[in-house]
Amino acid sequence: MNLRDNAPPRNSRGKIISDAPPVDPAVASRSSPLDALIGYQLRRAQLATFQEFIGRFRPLKLRPAEFAVIMVLGAHPGLKQRDAAAILAIKRANFVALMDRLEKRGFAERKASSADRRSYALFLTDKGRATAREAARISERFENSLVSRLGGKREAAKLMLLLARLTG
Amino acid sequence: MNLRDNAPPRNSRGKIISDAPPVDPAVASRSSPLDALIGYQLRRAQLATFQEFIGRFRPLKLRPAEFAVIMVLGAHPGLKQRDAAAILAIKRANFVALMDRLEKRGFAERKASSADRRSYALFLTDKGRATAREAARISERFENSLVSRLGGKREAAKLMLLLARLTG
């Protein structure tokens, strides 16, 4: 018995040729089994929101993490690296390069703490505070846009409540 | 005039020593200016949800992206790589290694399309379908847990509606 004759047909890359008709991608893209999953819609909404955030902050050349650090240092001047990183849920090892960049761009500075000579007290510079004010304006416009997309303040508040329940 | 005497005090790393008292981290972590931002809460909720997802799927050794591919191929057998990647918003270049891993683990297979010899038709194997069923069970339990955390089906449906408005 000739095995070669019984072997299924293969293409140039050695893959077995399928008899199944191709799926219409327009149909497939309209209904994915993932669409009903909370986690999947959460990820999609978060991705879309961050993409727009990045676009709106491009003029300031601030990435989300950099914006977050500037906002936190603006609200809590004198924070030490360990605590700033903890607030933002960033590992202290990864916070170093982030802070280096902000310092190099003249937005923030590390001052030695007189109480504990191992640690720094972090502050915004004048330039950093000016950038923080402009960033806050952009953020507020973005927030207003999101609220209106959600259908108003009550809907936005509802979303925040529900998200908080997921965050634990 | 002695410039050295007027220079501010510095620590061993050359940083100016700050006079400001250190911020109480317990206070700071309770109120960050980011807490009021929809995008920030969205990110936190998404991170927490994905962390739990990863934990629940550890027994199956499936990452979120791998779970997603298996679910999509289960629902749409014969999809070609380009369309599977498009449905999941993954670049086709990045889909290759993902599909390689699923194929190597015996969950999925590439079959050559008879219509277009450039492309593959993607299918789950028997093992892949069994894994998909088990994954669907884990996913359903996780979904039920999320719904109950949200306060019930009406609340969950509301969240999905609001998230869809953000996704655009």
Added chain:
DNA sequence: TATTGTTATACTCTATAACTATA
């Protein structure tokens, strides 16, 4: 001994350009 900032390192995810074989 423990902690702060740091370096080094690794792994995932994502993004782009360029190649090949087909169409």
Added chain:
DNA sequence: TATAGTTATAGAGTATAACAATA
């Protein structure tokens, strides 16, 4: 000329281990 799959590569983000200075 354009498309499907692929490779190579680079950039973020994230995780751990280990070290020096300091507590």
